[in-house]
Amino acid sequence: xxxxxxxxxxxxxxxxxSLELRCNYSYGATPYLFWYVQSPGxxxxxxxxxxxxxxxxxxxxGFEAEFKRSQSSxxxxxxxxxxxxxxxxxxxxILDSGYSTLTFxxxxxxxxxx
Amino acid sequence: EAQVTQNPRYLITVTGKKLTVTCSQNMNHEYxxxxxxxxxxxxxxxxxxxxxxxTDKGDVPEGYKVSRKEKxxxxxxLESPSPNQTSLYFCASSLSAGGEQYFGPGTRxxxx
Numbered sequence: 001x002x003x004x005x006x007x008x009x010x011x012x013x014x015x016x017x018s019l020e021l022r023c024n025y026s027y028g029a030t031p032y033l034f035w036y037v038q039s040p041g042x043x044x045x046x047x048x049x050x051x052x053x054x055x056x057x058x059x060x061x062g063f064e065a066e067f068k069r070s071q072s073s074x075x076x077x078x079x080x081x082x083x084x085x086x087x088x089x090x091x092x093x094i095l096d097s098g099y100s101t102l103t104f105x106x107x108x109x110x111x112x113x114x
Numbered sequence: 115e116a117q118v119t120q121n122p123r124y125l126i127t128v129t130g131k132k133l134t135v136t137c138s139q140n141m142n143h144e145y146x147x148x149x150x151x152x153x154x155x156x157x158x159x160x161x162x163x164x165x166x167x168x169t170d171k172g173d174v175p176e177g178y179k180v181s182r183k184e185k186x187x188x189x190x191x192l193e194s195p196s197p198n199q200t201s202l203y204f205c206a207s208s209l210s211a212g213g214e215q216y217f218g219p220g221t222r223x224x225x226x
Contacts, residue, residue, distance in 0.1 A: 009154075032212045043204060043217040044157075051212070090156060094212050101172050102147065102215065106156040 002027040004093050006105035013081050014113050021076040021108050023091030031093040033074040035065055038107075039087045047089075050074060061085070086112045116141045118218035120205050126224045127195055135190045135221050137205030145208045146188040147172070147215065148180065150201040157204065163188055195225040 003026045013019050025031060032051050036044040048059025055067040065076045074091060091105040118139045127133055139146065147162040149172075159172030163182040177199055179191040188207075192199060202222050206215040 034214075043219050044206075044215075045217075046214050049214060092157075101159050101162070103159075103173075104149075104157040106154060 002031065002093060002095055002101075002103050004091055004103050004105040006089075006091055006108050008108045009106070010109045010111065012111040012113055015083050016080050019076075019078045019081045019085070019110070021089050021091075021110070023074045023076065023105060025072050025074065025091075025093045027072075027093070027095070029095075030067075030069060031095055033065075033067060034092040034094075035059065035063070035074070035076050036090045036092060036104075037061075037087050038090065044090065047076070081110075081112055083112045083114075086110055116216070118205055118207055118216050120203075120218040120221050122221060123219065124222050126226065128226055129196055130194050133192050133195060133223075135192075135203060135205075135223070137188045137190065137218060138186050139188075139205075139207040139216070140186065141207060141209065141216065142185065143207035143209050143216075144185070145210070145213075145215075146182070147206045148178070148188070148190045149204045149206065150174065150199075151204060151220075152201050160190070160203075195223075197225050199223065200225050 005024045034049045035047040038044050047063050048057050050057050050067045088107045088109050090107045094102045121136045148160040149157040151157045158174045161180040163169045205218040208215045
C-alpha cells in the first residue's frame with residue numbers, strides 16, 4: 001500500500017530564515033504529489049502539485065517543491081519564512097489518474113519565531 | 115463563489131443517535147470524498163465517490179455510510195455513532211481524477 005512519511009512533527013524556524021519540509025512516499029510508480037496547508041481552525045488549501053514534467057514546481061505564497069524520483073521525495077521549500085506561514089503542512093499522494101485513495105502524511109507543524 | 119459547504123460545522127451528540135453531515139459543492143465536480151482528521155494521524159479517507167451512484171471505501175470506512183444521489187451532494191451518515199468517531203471531518207471535491215481537491219470548512223463532531 002502506498003504511504004507518505006513526513007518525518008518532522010514540529011519545526012521551528014526564525015522569521016526570515018529558509019524552510020524545508022520533508023516528504024517521502026513509498027510506492028513503485030510515481031504518484032501524483034501535493035502539498036496542502038492548514039491554518040488553525042481552517043480547512044486545507046492547496047499549495048502546489050506535481051503530476052509530471054519539470055521536477056521543480058512553484059506554488060502559491062512563495063513556496064516551491066522539488067520532486068526527486070531517486071529519493072522518492074517531494075520536499076517543500078521557502079527561501080524566507082513569514083510569521084503568517086505558521087500552520088500545519090500536509091504532503092499527499094494519489095496513486096494514478098484513476099481516482100483512488102488520496103493518502104496524506106501525518107503533517108508537520110511549522111512554528112515561526114520572531 | 116466556488117465552494118464546498120458542510121453542515122453542521124459543530125455537532126455534539128450521544129452514542130447511538132443517528133446523524134448525517136451534509137456536503138455540497140457548486141463546481142460540478144465528479145469526485146467527492148470524506149476525510150477525518152485526528153491529532154497525530156493526519157487526514158484519513160473514509161469514503162469517496164467517482165460519480166453519481168458510484169462510491170467506494172477509503173482507508174477507514176467502518177461505522178460510516180455515504181450516498182451520492184445527486185452530483186452536488188455527498189452526505190456522510192453515522193448510523194450509530196460511537197465516541198471513537200469524535201473527530202474533525204472534511205468533505206472535498208475535485209474536477210478530475212487526481213486533480214486538486216477543494217476542501218470544505220470542516221465539521222467538528224463530538225460523540226459522548
